[in-house]
Amino acid sequence: MKREWFELRLAGAFLTVFPVARDLKTTPERLGRSLAFFPAVGLILGLLLVVLNWALGALLPRAVLDCVLILILIGATGALHLDGMADLLDGLAGGKDREGILRIMKDSRVGAMGVVGLIMVLLLKYLALFNVPEDFKSAALLIMPCAGRWIQVVLASFCRYVRPEGGTGGAFVDHAGEREFLIGTATLLLAALVLFGLKGIFLVFLIGLAAMVLLRYFEARLGGVTGDVLGAATEVVEVLTLLLILAVISS
Structure with a gap:
């Protein structure tokens, strides 16, 4: 259990801005296991x-509160995944081949496509959350970030890292495998079952289909994944999860 607690703290330190693992020494293998x-x-x-x-519900109108919740999620994660989304969209829009896409993605500047994509992703996430029925809102707030981080486990476990010069994402991708996928998937399935009952299993099935599509797309277009791809996939699946709750679960 000590090792699992270590890995949980390591995952929290990487995915959030909270200082939960300052005293921990990391290796690429430990990052992959996390x-x-x-x-x-x-x-x-x-x-x-x-x-x-719950705390702010009595103080703020629903429309304002949902915007605040999304902003808090962005702040808690340091906008890490949004940065990946912007870089990926710029690369896909401007690159003619894999090398061109990767070169543009590495550029720290954000182009028009990245800006428009960020605006639309955030707008769609906000509108989807705002329209989730109140009875399902707490469950949606729990499962959305869980599913969004599960897609990183899937892509890292079944894709290769495509930057030959390496990078932070490479430490995760190169050392992820069956164990990480099984534990991550079990976590998502259990959460969905508790939160939505049997409908939760169907929800995970649909998210799984989307994960397969993303995996095949990135394999075909890039030959694998990068850290930016993992972050962008998180944003896509978070939005998709809210849309599926609207279309399937709450109906």
């Missing part, structure tokens, strides 16, 4: 949102 607890960190972030939703 992927197993990415969905669990998502649940903790979701729990933070649920508590704040």
Whole structure:
């Protein structure tokens, strides 16, 4: 259990701005093993949102409160995944081949496509959350960040890292495997079952189909993944999870 607690703290330190692992020494192998607890960190972030939703619900109108909750999630994660989304969109829009896409993604400047993409992702996430029925809102706030971090486990476990010069994401991708995928998937399934009952299993099935599509797309277009791809996939799946709750679960 001591090793698992270590890995959970390591995952929390990487995915959030909270100083939960300053005293821990890391290695690429330990970073890869910490992927197993990415969905669990998502649940903790979701729990933070649920508590704040309860605390502020009587003080703020729903429309304002949902915007605040999204801003808090962005702040708690240091906008890490949004940065990846902007870089990926710029690369896909401007690159003619894999090398061109990766070169643009590495550029720290954000282009028009990245800006527009960020605006639309945030707008869609806000509108989807705002329209989730109140009876399902707490469950949605919990499962959304959990599913968003689960997709990182899937892509890291089944794709290769495509930057030959290496990078932070490479430490996770190169050392992730079956153990990380099974633990992460079990976490998501259990959370969905507790929160939504049998409908939660169907929800995870649909998210799993989307994960397969993303995996195949990135393999075909880039030959694998980078850290930016993992971050962008998180944003895509968070939005998709809210949309599926609207379309399938709450109906």
